[in-house]
Amino acid sequence: xxxxxxxxxxxxxxxxxxxxxxxxxxxxxxxxxxxxxxxxxxxxxxxxxxxxxxxxxxxxxxxxxxxxxxxxxxxxxxxxxxxxxxxxxxxxxxxxxxxxxxxxxxxxxxxxxxxxxxxxxxxxxxxxxxxxxxxxxxxxxxxxxxxxxxxxxxxxxxxxxxxxxxxxxxxxxxxxxxxxxxxxxxxxxxxxxxxxxxxxxxxxxxxxxxxxxxxxxxxxxxxxxxxxxxxxxxxxxxxxxxxxxxxxxxxxxxxxxxxxxxxxxxxxxxxxxxxxxxxxxxxxxxxxxxxxxxxxxxxxxxxxxxxxxx
Numbered sequence: 181x182x183x184x185x186x187x188x189x190x191x192x193x194x195x196x197x198x199x200x201x202x203x204x205x206x207x208x209x210x211x212x213x214x215x216x217x218x219x220x221x222x223x224x225x226x227x228x229x230x231x232x233x234x235x236x237x238x239x240x241x242x243x244x245x246x247x248x249x250x251x252x253x254x255x256x257x258x259x260x261x262x263x264x265x266x267x268x269x270x271x272x273x274x275x276x277x278x279x280x281x282x283x284x285x286x287x288x289x290x291x292x293x294x295x296x297x298x299x300x301x302x303x304x305x306x307x308x309x310x311x312x313x314x315x316x317x318x319x320x321x322x323x324x325x326x327x328x329x330x331x332x333x334x335x336x337x338x339x340x341x342x343x344x345x346x347x348x349x350x351x352x353x354x355x356x357x358x359x360x361x362x363x364x365x366x367x368x369x370x371x372x373x374x375x376x377x378x379x380x381x382x383x384x385x386x387x388x389x390x391x392x393x394x395x396x397x398x399x400x401x402x403x404x405x406x407x408x409x410x411x412x413x414x415x416x417x418x419x420x421x422x423x424x425x426x427x428x429x430x431x432x433x434x435x436x437x438x439x440x441x442x443x444x445x446x447x448x449x450x451x452x453x454x455x456x457x458x459x460x461x462x463x464x465x466x467x468x469x470x471x472x473x474x475x476x477x478x479x480x481x482x483x484x485x486x487x488x489x490x
Contacts, residue, residue, distance in 0.1 A: 202234035207379040261297035271336040276471040279325040306337035326453025339461025350457030356450035357429040368423040403487035
């Protein structure tokens with residue numbers, strides 16, 4: 181599949197007031213300050229459209245634009261990686277992503293991603309999201325398992341993206357969280373944006389944030405954990421993980437938003453995209469798919485069942 185020439189990566193964001201420009205950009209990009217200072221010297225970093233020096237102190241409302249020239253040909257290559265395909269036709273493909281697999285190539289994970297596997301399996305994927313994210317309509321985190329729908333052409337992509345935007349796509353997750361939750365169900369309606377104290381994390385913040393709504397229902401209570409079904413109304417980065425931590429019930433095994441020590445030795449957060457429902461973007465038929473929790477999740481559930489509070 182020809183994917184075209186490499187392109188520069190462009191990012192636009194805001195930073196915390198008062199932070200040095202080179203320090204703030206380095207945190208967001210997860211790059212060294214020397215790398216960022218090199219971009220500044222090339223005038224590849226601009227504030228409100230104008231180049232600035234490294235020691236510039238960011239002001240409220242400053243729009244930071246960064247253009248990162250690609251040091252290599254930014255093309256996702258096909259790789260013979262097994263995929264668990266739940267459904268496929270000429271327009272869409274539904275995949276159960278394993279825990280530990282990155283969805284698309286990015287710095288630190290150029291190979292071994294779901295996109296690399298899809299390119300080997302398919303000779304056609306939508307091109308709307310560019311050469312590194314062909315077919316990708318929505319994502320889940322590396323250490324979250326579960327169902328994703330992939331678009332095989334641009335018409336399908338546009339139809340699926342419209343459903344995501346209108347919140348009509350049905351997305352249900354299963355999660356194990358710390359602590360025993362009291363209410364049988366609830367809603368977290370709290371905006372999410374970059375954590376001003378740590379730009380690598382997301383957080384519930386009032387400024388520079390977006391609407392985020394998560395609904396949850398208790399499936400079972402254990403001695404010191406709770407098993408939840410979670411429904412996403414919006415789809416922000418790390419939304420369930422951030423919202424659960426915000427209400428003091430972080431997801432088990434979450435190394436970023438949960439306790440640093442994990443008593444169960446888990447490979448990542450116990451969060452699984454278990455159910456996906458959507459209208460077929462071309463023929464209009466409503467489709468629903470389910471995927472059981474992965475083995476690690478299932479074994480932990482079995483272990484916890486001996487502590488059930490029923």
